[in-house]
Amino acid sequence: MTMIAPADAPPSVSDVEAAADRLAGVALETPLLESPLLNQRVGGRVLVKAECLQRTGSFKYRGASSKIRALGSDARAGGVVAYSSGNHAQGVALAARDAGCAALIVMPSDAPAIKAANTKAYGAEIRFYDRFAEDRQAIAEAEAAKRGAVLVPPYDDPLVIAGQGTVGLEIDRQLAALDAAPDQVLCCCGGGGLIAETSLALTARRPGLPIYACEPAGFDDTKRSLEAGVRRSVDPAARSICDALLSPTPGEITFAINRRTLAGGLSATDAEVRAAMRAAFETLKLVVEPGGAIALACLLSGRIEAADRTTVVVISGGNVDAALFADTLGDGAD
Amino acid sequence: MTMIAPADAPPSVSDVEAAADRLAGVALETPLLESPLLNQRVGGRVLVKAECLQRTGSFKYRGASSKIRALGSDARAGGVVAYSSGNHAQGVALAARDAGCAALIVMPSDAPAIKAANTKAYGAEIRFYDRFAEDRQAIAEAEAAKRGAVLVPPYDDPLVIAGQGTVGLEIDRQLAALDAAPDQVLCCCGGGGLIAETSLALTARRPGLPIYACEPAGFDDTKRSLEAGVRRSVDPAARSICDALLSPTPGEITFAINRRTLAGGLSATDAEVRAAMRAAFETLKLVVEPGGAIALACLLSGRIEAADRTTVVVISGGNVDAALFADTLGDGAD
Numbered sequence: 001m002t003m004i005a006p007a008d009a010p011p012s013v014s015d016v017e018a019a020a021d022r023l024a025g026v027a028l029e030t031p032l033l034e035s036p037l038l039n040q041r042v043g044g045r046v047l048v049k050a051e052c053l054q055r056t057g058s059f060k061y062r063g064a065s066s067k068i069r070a071l072g073s074d075a076r077a078g079g080v081v082a083y084s085s086g087n088h089a090q091g092v093a094l095a096a097r098d099a100g101c102a103a104l105i106v107m108p109s110d111a112p113a114i115k116a117a118n119t120k121a122y123g124a125e126i127r128f129y130d131r132f133a134e135d136r137q138a139i140a141e142a143e144a145a146k147r148g149a150v151l152v153p154p155y156d157d158p159l160v161i162a163g164q165g166t167v168g169l170e171i172d173r174q175l176a177a178l179d180a181a182p183d184q185v186l187c188c189c190g191g192g193g194l195i196a197e198t199s200l201a202l203t204a205r206r207p208g209l210p211i212y213a214c215e216p217a218g219f220d221d222t223k224r225s226l227e228a229g230v231r232r233s234v235d236p237a238a239r240s241i242c243d244a245l246l247s248p249t250p251g252e253i254t255f256a257i258n259r260r261t262l263a264g265g266l267s268a269t270d271a272e273v274r275a276a277m278r279a280a281f282e283t284l285k286l287v288v289e290p291g292g293a294i295a296l297a298c299l300l301s302g303r304i305e306a307a308d309r310t311t312v313v314v315i316s317g318g319n320v321d322a323a324l325f326a327d328t329l330g331d332g333a334d
Numbered sequence: 335m336t337m338i339a340p341a342d343a344p345p346s347v348s349d350v351e352a353a354a355d356r357l358a359g360v361a362l363e364t365p366l367l368e369s370p371l372l373n374q375r376v377g378g379r380v381l382v383k384a385e386c387l388q389r390t391g392s393f394k395y396r397g398a399s400s401k402i403r404a405l406g407s408d409a410r411a412g413g414v415v416a417y418s419s420g421n422h423a424q425g426v427a428l429a430a431r432d433a434g435c436a437a438l439i440v441m442p443s444d445a446p447a448i449k450a451a452n453t454k455a456y457g458a459e460i461r462f463y464d465r466f467a468e469d470r471q472a473i474a475e476a477e478a479a480k481r482g483a484v485l486v487p488p489y490d491d492p493l494v495i496a497g498q499g500t501v502g503l504e505i506d507r508q509l510a511a512l513d514a515a516p517d518q519v520l521c522c523c524g525g526g527g528l529i530a531e532t533s534l535a536l537t538a539r540r541p542g543l544p545i546y547a548c549e550p551a552g553f554d555d556t557k558r559s560l561e562a563g564v565r566r567s568v569d570p571a572a573r574s575i576c577d578a579l580l581s582p583t584p585g586e587i588t589f590a591i592n593r594r595t596l597a598g599g600l601s602a603t604d605a606e607v608r609a610a611m612r613a614a615f616e617t618l619k620l621v622v623e624p625g626g627a628i629a630l631a632c633l634l635s636g637r638i639e640a641a642d643r644t645t646v647v648v649i650s651g652g653n654v655d656a657a658l659f660a661d662t663l664g665d666g667a668d
Contacts, residue, residue, distance in 0.1 A: 285652030318619030
């Protein structure tokens with residue numbers, strides 16, 4: 001584990017740049033896509049960062065590879081352990097295999113089938129747990145201690161989130177190549193790792209750019225925390241189809257960054273998320289999972305003014321079961 | 335219409351390079367994607383050129399823009415006319431709007447609903463015809479003459495196919511950036527425009543690279559023409575779900591190129607195409623239409639040895655109706 005203390009030395013833009021060096025030739029530079037039909041729907045310009053096209057189908061491969069590749073070969077000899085609902089699981093599994101070390105993933109027994117199957121296919125061992133009765137972090141920490149393995153946390157870790165922030169560096173570079181000046185950025189927010197370092201990198205290069213955390217209705221803990229100035233938790237009874245965004249409280253490290261970099265929070269309902277998944281199918285030709293569609297859902301539901309503006313939307317993942325996806329497409333039928 | 339005679343002066347690589355200049359900042363450079371899970375299925379390396387992410391959801395926008403932007407403003411003042419089952423229709427419609435001229439599209443009345451709706455959304459006028467009773471080319475030529483408009487043919491036109499060939503230039507550059515040496519390339523083939531100039535560009539830069547035309551079973555006219563050395567037609571009774579690949583005979587200009595550049599032809603059934611669409615959903619997070627999946631279908635059905643090899647697969651389009659896509663995902667249940 002790194003010794004950087006969260007409150008004293010939060011990861012900086014130079015940490016993100018160092019992560020980008022570790023990820024060069026390892027992670028994909030995902031495209032910044034544009035659809036004339038999507039632009040027409042919104043009445044403005046929409047530029048979509050398609051992280052569903054990343055290796056393992058989500059941005060999580062970046063953070064996992066950033067962490068694992070920063071460890072020396074001695075440190076990773078005992079392998080790595082992670083807990084995750086699915087995307088971090090797959091990211092750690094493949095990042096470990098690509099770096100030549102073993103991985104154990106602690107997964108909820110109700111994780112989407114495709115996420116569990118893929119985690120296994122990337123060569124990881126899986127330990128299932130009951131999401132409502134067991135403490136995944138305690139299980140993972142005990143397994144890590146037993147194996148002499150390194151824990152790769154999903155978001156509250158400087159090396160992990162520095163990797164996620166490479167999304168921000170790429171967006172900045174791709175905007176420059178298009179000669180496009182964004183008015184606002186919408187990005188999903190679960191634990192807040194992706195948006196924390198992405199917003200850090202983007203606001204460093206484009207001061208004053210408004211960046212919004214997008215969360216499922218009922219899981220708007222970051223929005224409420226930003227408003228309160230301190231971390232707030234979700235109602236334990238809350239439910240959402242956005243399985244990737246069910247973290248109950250903003251991360252400690254991530255919130256310390258997000259409260260400085262973000263303009264606010266937005267949220268969308270499950271029905272709006274499903275409509276956004278259909279819109280991505282129709283206009284972008286992308287397979288987007290519910291959590292991955294939350295920022296697009298906030299945009300298309302009019303949570304923020306987008307007419308005559310240029311909006312960057314981050315689509316974070318595409319690991320969705322075929323049955324749910326087919327059912328979602330069916331919503332649009334008369 | 336250009337005055338270049340097909341047999342005397344087929345379009346060359348420098349024509350493709352000139353088209354790339356016209357398309358700079360107009361068409362997207364689509365990514366060359368890689369999925370570890372897809373690699374595992376094949377036992378080799380698969381690099382996927384994702385043209386379904388192109389503006390209008392297929393490579394056809396390249397050819398249409400190449401043609402329309404090569405016309406002087408006088409030549410396009412009367413607008414353009416095209417006939418198409420759908421992807422060329424959308425490509426011409428948006429390319430015309432982007433270049434500031436009017437477009438009339440002659441479409442079969444049984445074209446997929448999404449393709450007709452999008453063509454209209456891009457601002458084009460549509461004239462429907464009966465695929466089995468009327469001659470689309472005659473209708474289009476009469477309309478063009480009446481309006482003083484320029485006909486933009488779907489493939490048998492040097493300026494159109496020079497635009498499609500920019501896919502080949504990009505693949506070459508992207509392979510170089512990955513430091514990857516391909517063993518073979520699989521590309522869809524309807525009229526043969528995409529594969530003609532793509533293979534011309536790729537074999538010019540990588541002499542001896544084997545490139546295969548991939549066609550729906552029953553529509554393997556290019557495969558049989560390559561074997562016979564002269565153009566062969568399909569059985570008029572043939573049917574396929576690959577609506578983008580139903581042209582009855584290889585193009586005259588395109589076949590003159592393809593007989594020099596291609597290693598042969600492969601084909602796949604509708605069921606294999608649907609399985610490939612599911613594989614693209616699961617591993618690549620791409621929405622692929624039936625015709626767009628034909629090359630992947632040939633690969634995954636074992637029509638060519640791919641183990642321990644690097645295979646480039648071109649995915650040409652993603653304009654598929656939601657109902658068909660949902661139904662196709664359902665094939666994979668149990």
